[in-house]
Amino acid sequence: MNRNLIIGTALTVLFIALAALSFLWTPADIETLDIPNRLQTPNATNWLGTDHFGRDILSMIMMGARTSIAVALLAVGIGMALGIPLGLLAAARHGSFLDELIMRGNDLVFAFPSLVIAILITAVFGASAVNAIIAIGIFNIPVFARLTRGAALPLWERDFILTARVCGKSATRISIEHILPNITNLMIVQGTIQFSLGILAEAALSYIGLGAQPPTASWGRMLADAQTLVSIAPHVALVPGFAILLMVLGLNLMGDGLRDWLDPRIRIART
Amino acid sequence: MIRYALGRLTSLVISLIVASIVIFAVIEVIPGDPAAFMLGINARPDTIAALRAEMGLDQPLITRYLDWITGMLRGDFGQSWTYKTPVAELIADRIWVSLPLAIFALTLSTLVAFPAGIYAASRRGGAGDVTIMGATQLGVAIPNFWFAMILVLIFAINLRWFSAGGFPGWDNPLQAIKSLTLPAIALALPQAAILARVMRSSLLDMLGEDFIRTARAKGLSARQALWRHAVRNALIPVLTIIGLQFSFLLAGGIIIEQVFFLPGLGRLIFQSISARDLIVVESVVMLLVFTVIMVNFIVDLAYAAVDPRLRTKS
Numbered sequence: 084m085n086r087n088l089i090i091g092t093a094l095t096v097l098f099i100a101l102a103a104l105s106f107l108w109t110p111a112d113i114e115t116l117d118i119p120n121r122l123q124t125p126n127a128t129n130w131l132g133t134d135h136f137g138r139d140i141l142s143m144i145m146m147g148a149r150t151s152i153a154v155a156l157l158a159v160g161i162g163m164a165l166g167i168p169l170g171l172l173a174a175a176r177h178g179s180f181l182d183e184l185i186m187r188g189n190d191l192v193f194a195f196p197s198l199v200i201a202i203l204i205t206a207v208f209g210a211s212a213v214n215a216i217i218a219i220g221i222f223n224i225p226v227f228a229r230l231t232r233g234a235a236l237p238l239w240e241r242d243f244i245l246t247a248r249v250c251g252k253s254a255t256r257i258s259i260e261h262i263l264p265n266i267t268n269l270m271i272v273q274g275t276i277q278f279s280l281g282i283l284a285e286a287a288l289s290y291i292g293l294g295a296q297p298p299t300a301s302w303g304r305m306l307a308d309a310q311t312l313v314s315i316a317p318h319v320a321l322v323p324g325f326a327i328l329l330m331v332l333g334l335n336l337m338g339d340g341l342r343d344w345l346d347p348r349i350r351i352a353r354t
Numbered sequence: 355m356i357r358y359a360l361g362r363l364t365s366l367v368i369s370l371i372v373a374s375i376v377i378f379a380v381i382e383v384i385p386g387d388p389a390a391f392m393l394g395i396n397a398r399p400d401t402i403a404a405l406r407a408e409m410g411l412d413q414p415l416i417t418r419y420l421d422w423i424t425g426m427l428r429g430d431f432g433q434s435w436t437y438k439t440p441v442a443e444l445i446a447d448r449i450w451v452s453l454p455l456a457i458f459a460l461t462l463s464t465l466v467a468f469p470a471g472i473y474a475a476s477r478r479g480g481a482g483d484v485t486i487m488g489a490t491q492l493g494v495a496i497p498n499f500w501f502a503m504i505l506v507l508i509f510a511i512n513l514r515w516f517s518a519g520g521f522p523g524w525d526n527p528l529q530a531i532k533s534l535t536l537p538a539i540a541l542a543l544p545q546a547a548i549l550a551r552v553m554r555s556s557l558l559d560m561l562g563e564d565f566i567r568t569a570r571a572k573g574l575s576a577r578q579a580l581w582r583h584a585v586r587n588a589l590i591p592v593l594t595i596i597g598l599q600f601s602f603l604l605a606g607g608i609i610i611e612q613v614f615f616l617p618g619l620g621r622l623i624f625q626s627i628s629a630r631d632l633i634v635v636e637s638v639v640m641l642l643v644f645t646v647i648m649v650n651f652i653v654d655l656a657y658a659a660v661d662p663r664l665r666t667k668s
Binding site: 187190191194195196198199200202203204206207279283286287290291306309310313314317320321323324327328329331332335336 | 365368369372373377380381491492494495496497499500503504506507511601602604605606608609612613623624627635639642643646647650
């Protein structure tokens with residue numbers, strides 16, 4: 084085990100645990116407003132203080148973790164569910180018109196400024212968590228398609244694939260039974276990185292009001308609310324920012340750590 | 355080279371056409387009736403009909419699409435519904451905030467990332483390398499709009515060195531640059547972190563190459579070999595990333611402009627979205643996409659001009 088992996092996993096597990104716990108319990112109810120108790124700095128009752136409506140910030144962070152993780156995870160899910168099969172298909176039909184079509188389609192999606200398109204989608208179809216997931220998810224598809232194809236192509240040249248073909252297995256079966264298991268590690272590592280980018284994208288979209296809508300808590304909107312309060316109650320802006328920072332940092336470290344750990348060549352080189 | 359350029363040019367044109375169709379479809383076809391969308395739910399049917407006629411929505415789809423495209427090619431981006439002025443004029447006003455901001459941020463990010471990346475690579479595994487790499491991990495993980503708020507808190511509210519937002523215009527260039535400084539820093543941070551990492555790894559690849567060993571064998575010191583041979587070659591992939599970052603900065607400025615209340619293209623998009631001024635949204639988005647695709651195209655060509663291997667590969 085390496086240090087990146089340990090720190091990264093610890094941070095990630097912490098936030099996932101906070102999100103899971105929020106289904107059962109939060110320190111306070113975030114839907115009741117307590118105006119007299121607003122903008123409290125961290126204290127014994129409200130560990131991370133209260134916001135401009137007197138809501139407990141720790142409870143909001145826990146509920147916000149749920150939104151961030153759900154949106155980012157589903158967006159990665161869309162990317163994997165569509166991108167990996169497309170990449171496998173392109174690799175299996177290497178050099179064909181289909182391969183060319185898939186890769187040019189990828190290039191095209193890459194050429195779009197993702198944020199602008201996400202804004203466009205949520206603006207036209209309405210601001211909601213579901214539209215944020217779709218908007219972020221679309222840009223994950225070419226990432227996974229390209230990575231899958233790139234990793235699958237050299238595998239197709241290997242002897243064990245040739246053996247499978249001699250045995251009469253179809254390209255689809257080979258892709259599923261032999262190619263896919265060999266690229267799983269790579270997908271897990273990339274999935275972690277896309278997950279962290281998804282957290283950042285969700286935060287940005289909900290900051291500008293195009294993500295999850297009230298009363299659903301989200302870190303990005305907590306920051307938007309805090310913006311005008313930054314001079315009188317800095318902690319209201321600091322806490323959600325640190326939550327995003329630590330979650331993204333945790334996922335990135337975990338991704339780096341996993342890459343080293345899952346790749347035997349690097350693991351052996353280190354010991 | 356000419357064949358390569360023609361190939362890239364073809365895919366550039368195809369990209370632009372597909373992009374324009376997608377944007378046109380998302381804005382004008384999918385939400386149903388744009389006129390009804392723009393006027394809101396309480397609009398009277400005759401008002402909607404009048405706007406439909408004014409916007410040319412009674413024309414067939416193909417005609418509307420071709421009108422839009424040919425109009426843009428002539429520099430006619432249509433008429434804004436809320437501002438009652440040509441969209442081209444609105445864009446021309448705002449671009450003098452967004453473009454300088456992107457260039458400013460790119461300059462900052464390059465100025466920080468180059469020395470940091472080169473230093474980290476030349477001290478590989480040392481304390482300096484570990485510190486810089488740790489800092490880049492943080493830089494990548496910080497949401498830039500939050501970093502912007504922290505900058506405002508420290509440098510505008512507490513130290514009062516800068517204003518917390520707004521833009522005075524270019525009549526007073528010094529004030530204008532000053533008001534773009536914090537936004538540019540916020541925008542540049544994650545890019546600088548990425549660029550420093552690319553610079554470092556590209557340089558490390560170069561330092562392992564045979565020509566560096568040859569240079570050392572000729573009697574060059576490690577420092578001379580680094581600066582004369584490694585850095586120059588390591589720059590090629592770095593320049594590609596810089597090209598990509600420019601377009602990212604132009605689009606990414608949208609959110610930073612919100613934080614600092616800068617009257618740039620980003621705020622224009624938002625104001626138009628909330629005013630349901632679809633014509634402005636459509637044209638600004640197309641302009642941004644066009645810029646991004648163009649910059650990528652130019653980077654590809656520049657890359658191929660510097661590195662002959664690329665021309666033959668594709």
